[in-house]
Amino acid sequence: xxxxxxxxxxxxxxxxxxxxxxxxxxxxxxxxxxxxxxxxxxxxxxxxxxxxxxxxxxxxxxxxxxxxxxxxxxxxxxxxxxxxxxxxxxxxxxxxxxxxxxxxxxxxxxxxxxxxxxxxxxxxxxxxxxxxxxxxxxxxxxxxxxxxxxxxxxxxxxxxxxxxxxxxxxxxxxxxxxxxxxxxxxxxxxxxxxxxxxxxxxxxxxxxxxxxxxxxxxxxxxxxxxxxxxxxxxxxxxxxxxxxxxxxxxxxxxxxxxxxxxxxxxx
Amino acid sequence: xxxxxxxxxxxxxxxxxxxxxxxxxxxxxxxxxxxxxxxxxxxxxxxxxxxxxxxxxxxxxxxxxxxxxxxxxxxxxxxxxxxxxxxxxxxxxxxxxxxxxxxxxxxxxxxxxxxxxxxxxxxxxxxxxxxxxxxxxxxxxxxxxxxxxxxxxxxxxxxxxxxxxxxxxxxxxxxxxxxxxxxxxxxxxxxxxxxxxxxxxxxxxxxxxxxxxxxxxxxxxxxxxxxxxxxxxxxxxxxxxxxxxxxxxxxxxxxxxxxxxxxxxxxxxxxxxxxxxxxxxxxxxxxxxxxxxxxxxxxxxxxxxxxxx
Numbered sequence: 001x002x003x004x005x006x007x008x009x010x011x012x013x014x015x016x017x018x019x020x021x022x023x024x025x026x027x028x029x030x031x032x033x034x035x036x037x038x039x040x041x042x043x044x045x046x047x048x049x050x051x052x053x054x055x056x057x058x059x060x061x062x063x064x065x066x067x068x069x070x071x072x073x074x075x076x077x078x079x080x081x082x083x084x085x086x087x088x089x090x091x092x093x094x095x096x097x098x099x100x101x102x103x104x105x106x107x108x109x110x111x112x113x114x115x116x117x118x119x120x121x122x123x124x125x126x127x128x129x130x131x132x133x134x135x136x137x138x139x140x141x142x143x144x145x146x147x148x149x150x151x152x153x154x155x156x157x158x159x160x161x162x163x164x165x166x167x168x169x170x171x172x173x174x175x176x177x178x179x180x181x182x183x184x185x186x187x188x189x190x191x192x193x194x195x196x197x198x199x200x201x202x203x204x205x206x207x208x209x210x211x212x213x214x215x216x217x218x219x220x221x222x223x224x225x226x227x228x229x230x231x232x233x234x235x236x237x238x239x240x241x242x243x244x245x246x247x248x249x250x251x252x253x254x255x256x257x258x259x260x261x262x263x264x265x266x267x
Numbered sequence: 268x269x270x271x272x273x274x275x276x277x278x279x280x281x282x283x284x285x286x287x288x289x290x291x292x293x294x295x296x297x298x299x300x301x302x303x304x305x306x307x308x309x310x311x312x313x314x315x316x317x318x319x320x321x322x323x324x325x326x327x328x329x330x331x332x333x334x335x336x337x338x339x340x341x342x343x344x345x346x347x348x349x350x351x352x353x354x355x356x357x358x359x360x361x362x363x364x365x366x367x368x369x370x371x372x373x374x375x376x377x378x379x380x381x382x383x384x385x386x387x388x389x390x391x392x393x394x395x396x397x398x399x400x401x402x403x404x405x406x407x408x409x410x411x412x413x414x415x416x417x418x419x420x421x422x423x424x425x426x427x428x429x430x431x432x433x434x435x436x437x438x439x440x441x442x443x444x445x446x447x448x449x450x451x452x453x454x455x456x457x458x459x460x461x462x463x464x465x466x467x468x469x470x471x472x473x474x475x476x477x478x479x480x481x482x483x484x485x486x487x488x489x490x491x492x493x494x495x496x497x498x499x500x501x502x503x504x505x506x507x508x509x510x511x512x513x514x515x516x517x518x519x520x521x522x523x524x525x526x527x528x529x530x531x532x533x534x535x536x537x538x539x540x541x542x543x544x545x546x547x548x549x550x551x552x553x554x555x556x557x558x559x560x561x562x563x564x565x566x567x568x569x570x571x572x573x574x575x576x
Contacts, residue, residue: 008379101366102362102364102365105327105332105366106360106424108332109358110384110385111352111356111384262332263333264332265324265362265363
């Protein structure tokens with residue numbers, strides 16, 4: 001890792017990180033409140049049969065339990081969009097953006113190996129993802145305490161949920177950085193990464209809402225974010241292993257492609 | 268001892284060892300063909316050619332941004348492919364049309380590049396002083412800089428760590444004449460301290476002014492490597508004289524060609540040693556005599572003319 005590059009990357013992203021983290025704290029804060037305020041009413045509605053059961057278990061979460069509401073907060077589009085600021089936006093632009101602006105060659109004129117450059121950005125990006133996921137969980141913990149359901153908050157399972165979240169969004173980050181290391185411009189790198197995340201989300205949601213498409217969920221990385229299962233103490237190590245494998249594959253791609261690429265003069 | 272040597276250095280785009288399987292296969296471009304140059308330590312070496320001739324490709328190969336299709340190169344005694352990181356530790360580089368981080372202040376930018384390079388910016392104060400980059404200017408964000416100021420910061424970032432070899436791609440681009448002169452002063456100071464400068468340009472006058480030797484490149488091929496002085500000495504000078512009487516006989520005088528005498532005027536071209544020509548015109552009824560000194564521009568065009576032929 002190159003410390004100067006790492007420090008500068010964090011420095012450059014600090015304001016964005018603060019805004020996104022604050023938004024995620026607020027979002028995480030809301031979910032236990034909704035559970036505490038409306039959980040029993042929603043349960044009654046669902047049990048009455050008015051709402052299809054699939055809709056009540058959107059993305060593996062629900063609002064009938066604290067664990068379910070926290071899980072719903074993770075898989076909700078708002079949380080995904082906020083987290084994607086770094087796992088998609090930052091990662092896709094990290095190298096391709098420097099290439100496009102022409103600053104990559106000034107930076108790489110220093111004694112930094114391309115692999116070191118890439119790994120430093122990867123480390124920084126995982127740091128951003130780690131902070132944003134932690135913000136979501138901190139918000140949930142504060143929200144639970146504020147709503148008077150702090151006693152139900154499963155603190156001992158939170159580190160594993162954090163790890164699961166970091167691995168999921170870390171997988172998107174690794175894919176984004178691999179795309180960024182492969183293209184000279186931000187648009188194709190961003191397109192590939194965003195397309196990947198949207199496809200994953202689509203497969204997961206389709207599988208969860210339509211029983212006939214349930215098998216498709218296995219092809220979605222979102223399927224391996226088992227927030228509720230972890231919070232109720234039923235974590236499956238295979239979920240984490242699958243996400244870690246995707247990260248390893250993306251990192252391996254970037255480590256092979258980036259050093260071997262020709263960096264011609266920016267046009 | 269040589270600071271840079273290349274042997275058969277070749278770069279064809281579109282046929283690299285690895286290509287993304289995306290889109291159509293690109294048409295191969297022969298950017299550089301079997302380049303052989305040797306830059307001596309302590310000299311200012313000009314690398315001359317029009318846009319697209321292969322100057323930037325050569326520089327990018329030397330710095331490890333591109334992978335050669337064939338041939339090899341050594342920079343400061345190190346292999347340009349295997350020891351790329353070690354080379355960049357000892358080299359300062361100014362890219363053509365340098366891009367900088369717009370949101371940083373000039374000062375922060377220079378600090379950042381110094382940190383990345385891992386060498387203290389021992390020359391920064393001197394360089395900023397020569398290029399009139401005041402502390403107040405450096406406290407402003409780069410996005411507020413003019414093109415000339417960006418170029419000055421680019422020069423400082425390339426040289427602030429006192430590199431053994433400076434590779435400068437079109438370094439005076441965007442500098443006003445006063446700052447160009449200040450920059451030439453910096454080059455002279457570096458040369459006096461034994462530093463090597465590899466200087467790419469298409470501005471012939473500045474190459475003529477600052478370089479010891481020049482390589483001329485065209486369409487990826489080396490056309491010539493010459494001492495500037497030798498290149499100019501070999502080049503033909505234009506001579507024009509007004510006469511008050513019979514013109515001197517210049518037929519068969521060594522180095523004299525294109526003699527034209529009309530109505531009290533004589534023009535000719537003289538190449539190499541001037542003494543036979545001066546001896547031939549001694550005693551002629553000359554009223555006025557103009558000998559136009561050789562310019563690199565003409566030598567350059569002559570070379571290109573020959574290469575074209």
